[in-house]
Amino acid sequence: MTDYIYATTGQAVGFVRGRYVHALNGAAIGQLNGTHVHRLTGQYIGELYKSQVVDKHLGNLGNIGNPGNPGNPGNPGNPGNRGNHGCPYPDAFDKLL
Numbered sequence: 001m002t003d004y005i006y007a008t009t010g011q012a013v014g015f016v017r018g019r020y021v022h023a024l025n026g027a028a029i030g031q032l033n034g035t036h037v038h039r040l041t042g043q044y045i046g047e048l049y050k051s052q053v054v055d056k057h058l059g060n061l062g063n064i065g066n067p068g069n070p071g072n073p074g075n076p077g078n079p080g081n082r083g084n085h086g087c088p089y090p091d092a093f094d095k096l097l
Helices: none
Strands: 003-006 012-017 020-023 028-033 036-039 044-049 052-054
Touching: 003 052
Parallel strands: none
Antiparallel strands: 003 012, 012 020, 020 028, 028 036, 036 044, 044 052
């Protein structure tokens, strides 16, 4: 089963495979440390909140380092738009790109 990541508008923008965040085309673009989302280079970006990457204004949680590239698992397909869920935080997914 694929865990998709959505923009705050409801559009699918990526997915999680293991501890890595991928764009819909399968390219690895980030990594997870619990709910903390980091770029592959290790820089903190935001939080995983209700299947969205958002900026909760927690400050800079540091750099967790580069784990290397996990490869491309391929395109899992697009689940479509799930609709806006009324997220109170600004979208931060684009900071991974």
